[in-house]
Structures are given as structure tokens and as C-alpha cells.
Amino acid sequence: MESKVNYTLVGLFVLLLSTMLIAFAFWLGKHNDDESHYRHYKVYISESISGLAPEAAVKFNGVDVGLVESIQINPNNSEEVELVLKIQKETPIRTDSTATLKFFGITGLAFIEINGGNKNSPLMITSDTDLAVIPTAPSLIKRLDETLSTVITKLSKTLDHTNAIMSDENTQNFSQTLKTLKILTQRINSYQDEIDLLLKNSIQTGQNIDQAMLKVGDSASSVKSSMDTFKVTMSERLSPTMKSWEATSKKTNALLEKIESSMERGDYDLKSIATQSTVELNERLVQSRILQNEMEITLKSLRESPSDLLFKQSKPNLGPGE
Amino acid sequence: MKFFITTISISVLLTGCFTMHPSTHEYTILPSYIPSKQVTQSVNATLKLSSTRSITSLASTQFYYLKGTSTIGAYVYSRWADTPSAMIDRAVYSSLQNQELFSTLVSSTSNVTADLLLESDLNAFYHRFHDDSTSEGFIDITYRLINPKTKTTIATKRFIIIEPSPSKDAKGGVIALNQATHELSNQCIAWLNTSIKDSTWKK
Numbered sequence: 135m136e137s138k139v140n141y142t143l144v145g146l147f148v149l150l151l152s153t154m155l156i157a158f159a160f161w162l163g164k165h166n167d168d169e170s171h172y173r174h175y176k177v178y179i180s181e182s183i184s185g186l187a188p189e190a191a192v193k194f195n196g197v198d199v200g201l202v203e204s205i206q207i208n209p210n211n212s213e214e215v216e217l218v219l220k221i222q223k224e225t226p227i228r229t230d231s232t233a234t235l236k237f238f239g240i241t242g243l244a245f246i247e248i249n250g251g252n253k254n255s256p257l258m259i260t261s262d263t264d265l266a267v268i269p270t271a272p273s274l275i276k277r278l279d280e281t282l283s284t285v286i287t288k289l290s291k292t293l294d295h296t297n298a299i300m301s302d303e304n305t306q307n308f309s310q311t312l313k314t315l316k317i318l319t320q321r322i323n324s325y326q327d328e329i330d331l332l333l334k335n336s337i338q339t340g341q342n343i344d345q346a347m348l349k350v351g352d353s354a355s356s357v358k359s360s361m362d363t364f365k366v367t368m369s370e371r372l373s374p375t376m377k378s379w380e381a382t383s384k385k386t387n388a389l390l391e392k393i394e395s396s397m398e399r400g401d402y403d404l405k406s407i408a409t410q411s412t413v414e415l416n417e418r419l420v421q422s423r424i425l426q427n428e429m430e431i432t433l434k435s436l437r438e439s440p441s442d443l444l445f446k447q448s449k450p451n452l453g454p455g456e
Numbered sequence: 457m458k459f460f461i462t463t464i465s466i467s468v469l470l471t472g473c474f475t476m477h478p479s480t481h482e483y484t485i486l487p488s489y490i491p492s493k494q495v496t497q498s499v500n501a502t503l504k505l506s507s508t509r510s511i512t513s514l515a516s517t518q519f520y521y522l523k524g525t526s527t528i529g530a531y532v533y534s535r536w537a538d539t540p541s542a543m544i545d546r547a548v549y550s551s552l553q554n555q556e557l558f559s560t561l562v563s564s565t566s567n568v569t570a571d572l573l574l575e576s577d578l579n580a581f582y583h584r585f586h587d588d589s590t591s592e593g594f595i596d597i598t599y600r601l602i603n604p605k606t607k608t609t610i611a612t613k614r615f616i617i618i619e620p621s622p623s624k625d626a627k628g629g630v631i632a633l634n635q636a637t638h639e640l641s642n643q644c645i646a647w648l649n650t651s652i653k654d655s656t657w658k659k
Contacts, residue, residue, distance in 0.1 A: 413565045420507065424539060427516035431530075453521055453531035454585060455625025 172200065173225075175258070176265045177217040177233045177246065178208055181276050185237060185244035192219050192246045193236075199225040202246060218265065219246060228255040232271040483519070483630045484537040487550030488638040494555055494645055499652050501659055502560040504570035504604075505549055508541040508597070510578035515539055519626060522582040522594065534626035540581035544597065544637060551641035557649055571659050572610070573602040574648075583621065583629025591621040593632030595640055601651055611651035615640055 183205065192200040200221035208214040221227065230251035237244050248268065260266035272280070322329075435450075436442060513520065517539060518530040536543065545563075553561050562568045580596035595617040601610045617640045621632035 409567055413567070416507075417565065423515050424517070427512065427518075431516065431518065450532045451529060453519075453529060453534070453626060454591075455623070455628075456531060456533050 171223060172220045173223045173260050174262065174265050175219045175221060175227065175260055176267045177219055177270055178214045178267065179217065179235060179270050180214050181273060183215050183235060183244065185242045186235065190245050192221055194225050194248045195250050227258045227268065229258050230255045231268055233268045234271045235273040478533050481534045482537045483534065485543040485547060485634050485637050487547045489554060498556050498559055500559045501571040502562060502568060503558040503572045503574060504562050504566065505545060505564060506573055506575045507564045508545050508576040508578050510541045514578055514581055520582050521629065522584040531626045541578050544578065547637045548641050548644055551645055555645050557645060570604060573604045575600045575602060583633065591624050591628060593619045593621060593629060593636040595636045599644060603657060610655050610657050613647050615643055
């Protein structure tokens with residue numbers, strides 16, 4: 135029996151199915167790669183990104199939200215690596231969100247983890263022409279590295295200081311101090327009896343002082359009563375004297391006021407009174423001095439030749455040209 | 457007898473009165489008039505000139521001459537009319553008044569309270585003779601400008617003036633000392649002018 139197959143229909147069916155499969159594949163691919171569902175951000179990392187490759191996952195608080203689109207050295211700063219992240223547009227990347235490099239367990243594969251930031255912070259705005267930059271936080275390895283470096287540095291300094299403290303000289307001094315302390319302790323032990331005696335004496339002295347203070351208190355009371363008596367006596371006897379003194383003081387004050395007013399009027403301006411007289415006196419003194427000199431000269435000549443007073447016999451020493 | 461003794465005694469006593477001596481010349485130093493003004497700007501202050509103090513021998517009207525550096529003598533028939541200090545004071549006062557360096561000038565006897573005081577010490581005022589038969593007028597005087605309010609010295613200067621004498625007698629000495637006094641006045645005014653301008657003194 136020979137089947138009747140319509141090869142034309144089979145061919146058409148195959149062609150139609152193939153076309154539909156291809157169309158479905160294109161539709162599926164286009165749907166998944168729809169760029170309109172993603173936004174691009176830049177991240178600059180200043181540490182090694184070993185283990186991170188293009189297409190690596192980008193997680194937002196542990197949720198896959200995109201992938202690393204490209205990796206390159208920052209053309210403006212060779213110390214940084216520039217990453218372009220492709221992240222779903224629904225992802226709430228905020229201005230205080232930070233990107234951190236993390237690793238999957240011990241496999242060495244890395245991904246980018248984005249921390250959400252504060253929910254009240256504004257969303258980060260990015261565009262295809264001007265990509266927003268997500269700030270980075272140091273990775274765990276970097277933090278560990280920095281912390282370990284700091285710890286090692288401090289440990290090294292501590293060891294240096296310890297070495298300096300535990301030098302041979304200090305060790306010897308410490309040993310010497312311990313020996314001295316030992317000797318001192320032994321001596322204190324040997325003086326134990328004397329210390330006990332001293333303490334007993336101190337207690338006795340304290341008791342004596344208490345007794346003495348009681349006696350001083352009695353004496354003070356006696357002195358106080360004597361002073362009260364003295365005060366009463368003095369007030370009784372001095373009262374008339376003080377009254378007389380007060381009256382005298384008032385009279386003296388009145389007299390002083392009169393003298394002061396006279397002084398202010400210039401009645402006793404001794405300076406102006408004396409000035410004129412002083413000037414005249416000075417002139418007289420100058421003239422007296424001249425007269426005194428002349429008299430000295432005359433007396434000197436008489437002393438040299440007393441007969442000149444009567445006979446004028448001596449010849450004076452004439453000056454040049456006389 | 458009494459008359460005889462009295463006559464003899466009076467005759468002996470009057471012998472001295474009959475001694476004949478040449479007449480004594482008295483000299484003075486007149487203030488000079490300086491025709492041109494040395495001072496361009498007057499100081500608005502009152503200056504009092506204190507009397508010049510001198511060593512004892514110069515506080516008389518004797519006209520002293522000096523031979524060499526230590527022999528001193530006085531002319532017998534020549535005298536000064538006033539003491540050297542008084543003559544110098546008069547000359548300097550007159551020159552200062554003539555130059556109008558200070559707005560007011562008062563003498564030492566004035567009652568006016570002065571802004572400045574000029575003191576002086578006269579150490580030499582002699583007609584000095586040298587061994588080489590030359591002679592000169594020689595003045596050595598020190599001036600001090602004082603602020604009487606603070607009792608502090610503003611400036612001090614010693615002037616030693618020497619002027620040659622035209623003749624080796626008292627008259628030549630008078631001429632030389634006259635010239636020296638005038639020169640002293642000029643130098644003193646110049647010094648006062650400079651001292652006031654250079655000092656920080658304020659009225």
C-alpha cells in the first residue's frame with residue numbers, strides 16, 4: 135500500500151514552523167535585551183578588582199539587579215578602575231548608596247554589592263550621556279588589609295618601647311630597686327618595737343594636749359571676764375575724756391576750714407611773697423660775692439705787705455704792657 | 457711837744473696818700489648787633505637765661521691774664537667794669553633777642569615761668585700769652601639747655617673760643633675777648649637752634 139503524502143503541504147508546514155521558531159527566538163532575545171529596562175552607572179574603585187569580569191553580577195542588598203558592562207582603567211586617573219554597571223531601572227539607587235567589591239565564598243569570583251542607603255535620600259539621576267557615579271566603600275579585604283597594617287605598625291612600636299623599657303640598664307636598676315626595697319623592709323621590721331613605742335607616746339601626747347586645751351579654755355574664759363571688766367572700767371573713765379576730745383576736734387576742724395579758705399584766697403601764698411624777695415636776695419648775694427672777692431684781694435695784698443696800709447711801699451706785679 | 461708829736465704822726469700817715477699812681481682803665485664788652493638773621497624759624501617758647509656761674513677768681517672785676525697753662529696774674533691798671541659772667545650773659549641775651557630764636561626771652565631775675573632754661577658754667581675768661589710772644593682771648597664755657605618741668609637736660613655743649621690778640625697788652629686782650637664773646641654768642645645761638653630742632657621736646 136502506497137501512502138499518499140502531500141509533499142507540498144509538508145514543505146509549507148516545515149517552512150512555516152521554522153519561520154515561527156526564528157521569529158520567536160528574535161522576539162525572545164529582543165525582549166530580554168531591551169535597553170529601556172536598564173540604567174547605566176559608573177563606579178570608580180581604587181583597589182584591585184581581581185576576580186571581577188565583565189558580565190559579573192551586580193547585587194542590590196543581595197538581590198541580582200544587573201551586571202558589570204565594562205571594565206577599564208580610568209583614563210583620567212591611573213590609580214582607579216572605571217566600571218560601568220547596567221542596573222535595572224526599578225532599582226532604587228540613592229545618592230547615599232555605595233558600591234562594594236565582594237567575593238563569592240572562596241571561589242575568588244567577585245561581584246559588585248550596592249548598599250541601599252537611606253530610604254529618605256533622593257534617588258540618583260543618571261542618563262546615557264552623563265552617567266551618575268556611585269561612590270565606593272572599601273571592600274572587606276581592603277579594610278582587613280588596612281586594619282592589619284595599623285595593628286602591625288602599633289605592635290612594632292609597642293615592641294620597640296618594650297625593648298627600650300627592658301634595656302640592660304633599666305633591668306639592673308629594677309634589680310637594684312628591689313634589693314633596696316628588701317633592705318628597707320628588713321630595717322622597718324627591726325624598728326618595729328620603736329615604732330610601737332612611738333605610737334604609744336603619740337597617744338599619750340594627744341591625751342596631754344586634750345588636757346592642756348581644757349586648761350587653755352578655762353584661761354580664755356578668765357581672760358574674757360577680765361576684758362569685760364576692763365572694758366566697763368575704761369568706758370566709764372574714758373567717756374568724759376572722749377567727749378572733751380570730740381569738742382576739741384570740732385574746734386580744730388573749724389580752725390582748719392578757716393585756714394583752708396584763707397589759703398585758697400591767697401592770703402598765705404608764700405611762693406608769690408617769697409619769689410620777689412628771693413630774686414632781690416639773689417642779686418644781693420651775687421654782689422656780696424663780688425665784694426667778698428674784692429675784699430679778699432685787698433686783704434691778700436695787705437697780708438703780703440702790711441706797710442702798704444700806711445706807706446704804700448711795695449710795687450705791684452705789673453701785667454704785660456703796663 | 458704835743459703839737460710836734462701830732463704833726464709828725466699825721467705826716468707819716470699821710471705819706472701813703474701822696475704816692476702817685478697811673479690811672480686805672482675800666483673796660484667792658486658791649487653786645488654786638490648781628491645784621492643777618494641766622495635763625496629761619498622762631499620757637500614758640502619762653503627761654504630763661506640763668507646767671508652764669510663761674511669759678512671764684514672770675515667772680516670779680518679783675519682783668520686776669522694767663523701765661524702758659526698755669527701762671528695767672530691780674531692787670532694792675534686795667535679792670536673790667538662788670539664781672540666776666542655778667543658781660544657774657546648780657547652779650548648772649550642781646551644776641552638771642554636780636555635773632556628772635558624764641559618767642560619770649562627772660563632774664564634770670566624774672567618771675568615768669570619759663571618753658572626752657574639755659575644754664576652755664578664759666579671756666580676761663582683770660583687774656584692768654586704763649587711762649588712764642590703771641591697772645592689771645594680765651595673763653596671756656598659750658599651751656600646746658602634744660603626742661604624745667606621735667607628737670608631733665610635737653611642738650612649740653614662746651615664752647616672753647618680763642619681769638620688772636622692784636623697787641624700784647626691789656627687793650628689787645630680786651631679786643632680779643634670782645635671778639636671771642638661775640639663768636640661765643642653766634643655759636644651758642646646756632647647750637648640752640650639745632651638742639652631744639654633735633655630734640656623731642658614739646659611745649
